[in-house]
Amino acid sequence: MIIGIDLGTTNSAVGIWRDGKAELIPNAQGDLLTPSAVSLTEDGTVLVGIAARDRMATHSGRTVTAFKRRMGTQQTVKLGKTEFTAEDLSSLVLRSLKADAEAYLGETVTGAVVTVPAYFNDKQRKATRRAGELAGLKIERLLNEPTAAALAYGIQDREEKEPFLVFDLGGGTFDVSIVEVFDGIVEVRASAGDNRLGGEDFNACVAAIARPRMDPDGILYRLPAADQTALLSAAAERTRRALSEADRAECIVVAEGHRLGTEVTAAEFETAAEPLISRLREPVLRSLRDSGIRVETLSEIVLVGGATRMPIVRRAITRMFGRFPNTAVHPDHAIALGAAVQAGLLARDSALDEVRLTDVCPFTLGVDHTEIDARGNYHQGLFSPIIERNTPIPASRMKQYRTISDNQREVHFNIYQGEAREVSGNVKLGSLRIPVPPRRAGEVVVDCRFSYDTSGLLEVDVAVPLTGESHNLLIADEADAMTPAELEKRRETLAALKIHPREDQENAALLARATRCYESFLGDARHAIGQWITAFEAVLDGQNLRAIAQAREELTRQLDALEGERFL
Numbered sequence: 001m002i003i004g005i006d007l008g009t010t011n012s013a014v015g016i017w018r019d020g021k022a023e024l025i026p027n028a029q030g031d032l033l034t035p036s037a038v039s040l041t042e043d044g045t046v047l048v049g050i051a052a053r054d055r056m057a058t059h060s061g062r063t064v065t066a067f068k069r070r071m072g073t074q075q076t077v078k079l080g081k082t083e084f085t086a087e088d089l090s091s092l093v094l095r096s097l098k099a100d101a102e103a104y105l106g107e108t109v110t111g112a113v114v115t116v117p118a119y120f121n122d123k124q125r126k127a128t129r130r131a132g133e134l135a136g137l138k139i140e141r142l143l144n145e146p147t148a149a150a151l152a153y154g155i156q157d158r159e160e161k162e163p164f165l166v167f168d169l170g171g172g173t174f175d176v177s178i179v180e181v182f183d184g185i186v187e188v189r190a191s192a193g194d195n196r197l198g199g200e201d202f203n204a205c206v207a208a209i210a211r212p213r214m215d216p217d218g219i220l221y222r223l224p225a226a227d228q229t230a231l232l233s234a235a236a237e238r239t240r241r242a243l244s245e246a247d248r249a250e251c252i253v254v255a256e257g258h259r260l261g262t263e264v265t266a267a268e269f270e271t272a273a274e275p276l277i278s279r280l281r282e283p284v285l286r287s288l289r290d291s292g293i294r295v296e297t298l299s300e301i302v303l304v305g306g307a308t309r310m311p312i313v314r315r316a317i318t319r320m321f322g323r324f325p326n327t328a329v330h331p332d333h334a335i336a337l338g339a340a341v342q343a344g345l346l347a348r349d350s351a352l353d354e355v356r357l358t359d360v361c362p363f364t365l366g367v368d369h370t371e372i373d374a375r376g377n378y379h380q381g382l383f384s385p386i387i388e389r390n391t392p393i394p395a396s397r398m399k400q401y402r403t404i405s406d407n408q409r410e411v412h413f414n415i416y417q418g419e420a421r422e423v424s425g426n427v428k429l430g431s432l433r434i435p436v437p438p439r440r441a442g443e444v445v446v447d448c449r450f451s452y453d454t455s456g457l458l459e460v461d462v463a464v465p466l467t468g469e470s471h472n473l474l475i476a477d478e479a480d481a482m483t484p485a486e487l488e489k490r491r492e493t494l495a496a497l498k499i500h501p502r503e504d505q506e507n508a509a510l511l512a513r514a515t516r517c518y519e520s521f522l523g524d525a526r527h528a529i530g531q532w533i534t535a536f537e538a539v540l541d542g543q544n545l546r547a548i549a550q551a552r553e554e555l556t557r558q559l560d561a562l563e564g565e566r567f568l
């Protein structure tokens, strides 16, 4: 049996082609989406999915999310004492999805169609294939995500040369692709995007409206900055989702035992989000321009990614194209359903072939820099992108930087690849120092040029126009590290990891959530949560399945009442 898998940055999903249609397969908790999160418990057991994601707040040193952004790099993260690459972590997610599919179908899964972003290069695609092998899955086909979305919308059943525009607004990135079938081959004609635009930016708008009103006494300021952001952004996420259905919604944060809240209206949110909405336009225009396809000839505009559920986004799209987008398929499910369609086609030997689009830079490349805020505080270690991910290559881009202290003698550039705002979250590629003449802060300009070519070679040129001095650094793409023997060894190591028993995953997820709530609430609420956990653990010890199911329902209700229903 071949399954279709959407291996996403935030969530993953698995589907199957059955009885003439694609359907999604629920995981052990009954959810159709599985968070792409991995956590290693203290006794060395691996948790995948919602249980892992809920441990992010309480066990951040043992939990990891968003590893897809590092796919194809040799960078590792340490969970407890064990090091994992993005490939290893992806294999754990794939293994879990495979187990879900086998439990649901009652048969062995041998192979999978796995989706990858259209801009993934060879290395990232190879890494995805290896993740499959490490999970004991034969990767029958890697499928571009926009192609998968188009398949979910039936592009294969249309006349040839009916281009689809796939509009994918996710949690952190925005991608527009134009997909077309020509001579039985699917082609992603163009891909454009903004890798700094997604649902999270819209959360920041809600947070900015709500914060001053809900917290006039500045209680949140007593918390560490990272906790303030995390709390506010989770609350804003809930509010924003509610605003997709209603005209107004509460935004509530519990901090230091205080329940802070305010109401946010859809109108206020939409006004604040206008600048973000206007950023949706440029990538759409670029994709049309690059593909040479006119907007009137587009056959369908299809929506993918949870953030396209915002009415303000849908209205903007309707305005932009002068017609309604097609929303028949759930935007969070479209890619996995499309992978399932391709799995079905493969099984019938009629799969559509694809032309790959790989002449783009797969990662954002840039340097570290220091920002000075309005209050004169220095923020070090921030990432300054120079060549953005998805830029057609060969590409050459220049950015100017200025000295930040008086009589500074030298400018030091560290070069990074990645998408994180802080360079600590990106991969360091090299560094370069250049002397500058001593002047007042900001008076010396340094030009930094990046040139990236099709063989993955990055050339960095740094020049000081004032002195005419320049320095150059060449950074070659890292070699693919693993030999077949090493791969086998890695597979054995991963296979030896204890995986949390599937039948117990729901309980583990609930306990992780309760523990997270225990840490975020204070006073009476915290006391009550502590008692609920003790009671739930006692029922688990009793091993009576009916009693466990009842207790699980009860605890879920109690937690929902405290923090609202959980969402994926």
Ligand code: AMP
Pocket: 010, 011, 169, 170, 171, 172, 198, 199, 200, 237, 240, 241, 242, 244, 304, 305, 306, 307, 308, 309, 310, 332
């Ligand atoms: P994805 O990366 O495709 O999983 O999309 C995740 C994004 O979708 C997050 O930013 C969510 O806030 C957003 N999202 C999910 N459901 C909704 C909803 N009902 N209304 C608005 N945004 C949503």
